[in-house]
Amino acid sequence: MIRTLDLDNLQQALAGTPLQDWAADLPAQLDAKLAVGHGDLERWGAAVNALPALVPQQIDLARRFFLDGACDEATRDALKSALQGLIPWRKGPFELFGVHVDTEWRSDWKWERVAPHLDLRGRRVLDVGCGNGYYQWRMLGAGADSVVGIDPNWLFFCQFLAMKRFLPDLPAWHLPLALEELPAKLEGFDTVFSMGVLYHRRSPIDHLFELKDCLRRGGELVLETLVVEGDAQQVLVPEDRYAQMRNVWFLPSVPALELWLRRAGFVDVRCVDVSYTSVEEQRSTEWMRYQSLPEFLDPADHSRTIEGLPAPARAVLIARKP
Numbered sequence: 001m002i003r004t005l006d007l008d009n010l011q012q013a014l015a016g017t018p019l020q021d022w023a024a025d026l027p028a029q030l031d032a033k034l035a036v037g038h039g040d041l042e043r044w045g046a047a048v049n050a051l052p053a054l055v056p057q058q059i060d061l062a063r064r065f066f067l068d069g070a071c072d073e074a075t076r077d078a079l080k081s082a083l084q085g086l087i088p089w090r091k092g093p094f095e096l097f098g099v100h101v102d103t104e105w106r107s108d109w110k111w112e113r114v115a116p117h118l119d120l121r122g123r124r125v126l127d128v129g130c131g132n133g134y135y136q137w138r139m140l141g142a143g144a145d146s147v148v149g150i151d152p153n154w155l156f157f158c159q160f161l162a163m164k165r166f167l168p169d170l171p172a173w174h175l176p177l178a179l180e181e182l183p184a185k186l187e188g189f190d191t192v193f194s195m196g197v198l199y200h201r202r203s204p205i206d207h208l209f210e211l212k213d214c215l216r217r218g219g220e221l222v223l224e225t226l227v228v229e230g231d232a233q234q235v236l237v238p239e240d241r242y243a244q245m246r247n248v249w250f251l252p253s254v255p256a257l258e259l260w261l262r263r264a265g266f267v268d269v270r271c272v273d274v275s276y277t278s279v280e281e282q283r284s285t286e287w288m289r290y291q292s293l294p295e296f297l298d299p300a301d302h303s304r305t306i307e308g309l310p311a312p313a314r315a316v317l318i319a320r321k322p
């Protein structure tokens with residue numbers, strides 16, 4: 001499976017950049033990771049390998065994730081059943097040759113809140129906690145030069161490989177790595193995204209420093225995370241679960257998050273969006289059959305989680321490394 005990581009092309013894309021040495025070391029690091037792997041990796045790899053060989057004649061990544069081209073009914077059934085082998089699908093939606101992968105999240109809605117505030121044309125991008133890579137494809141659709149995603153989840157890695165099958169020549173790479181597994185002081189990306197990751201970190205300010213270390217001087221950070229209302233000293237730390245999630249640590253107010261970013265050395269810090277997540281944006285579907293946001297909110301009062309905490313609101317902040 002390592003060959004499907006397409007590391008040769010990644011090395012070529014990063015040749016002559018500050019990321020060149022890192023790219024050269026990746027095959028050995030990833031070989032070691034893949035040797036340990038995950039119990040279900042073989043099954044998910046088989047689902048990826050079962051995807052029919054289809055060549056998209058129509059590609060739209062700018063307005064949605066949409067691929068289409070010649071595909072008969074039997075091939076479409078084979079495509080659907082291979083993609084079903086990678087359930088649960090959380091981030092999307094994906095439209096592939098007439099198959100609509102209706103994911104748990106309307107990630108396209110989040111992208112519509114983020115994208116208008118950025119100019120990704122010609123930029124070398126890192127997406128930290130990229131999930132299945134949905135946003136990586138949309139970043140290419142917005143003109144990014146190359147997009148590297150990192151995420152330690154093996155299922156999401158396989159979901160990315162499924163899409164890459166149909167778009168083998170596009171400059172998007174997904175590495176099954178956690179942020180902590182990147183070398184210190186990479187300082188080579190023009191734009192770094194961290195969306196939906198900060199509240200999972202026990203040391204959120206260290207997370208900001210780690211993101212800053214991935215950026216070149218003058219590079220831009222795009223940070224999206226759960227927030228609460230309040231002033232610059234307001235932060236919620238849940239006693240236990242938050243909207244049924246176990247590993248949620250810090251939910252700052254927007255002014256607190258802006259302060260954290262400034263303390264971490266970012267400049268031009270600005271919040272460009274705050275939105276409550278609706279039960280239309282995150283819900284169970286045929287492609288993600290577990291419980292979802294509608295079950296995680298207080299049934300009598302959707303402004304509260306079932307734990308009695310403020311319902312999920314997410315902010316998008318942009319900041320620059322001086």
Ligand SMILES: Nc1ncnc2c1ncn2[C@@H]1O[C@H](C[S@+](CC[C@H]([NH3+])C(=O)[O-])CC(=O)[O-])[C@@H](O)[C@H]1O
Pocket residue numbers: 091107128129130131132150151152153156177178179180194195196197200
């Ligand atoms: N140490 C880590 N390093 C890198 N990734 C990690 C780490 N720990 C967890 N993750 C990954 O971070 C992602 C968080 S989801 C956001 C997905 C996308 N960005 C989104 O904005 O929809 C949360 C949400 O649903 O919002 C998961 O894919 C984890 O595997």
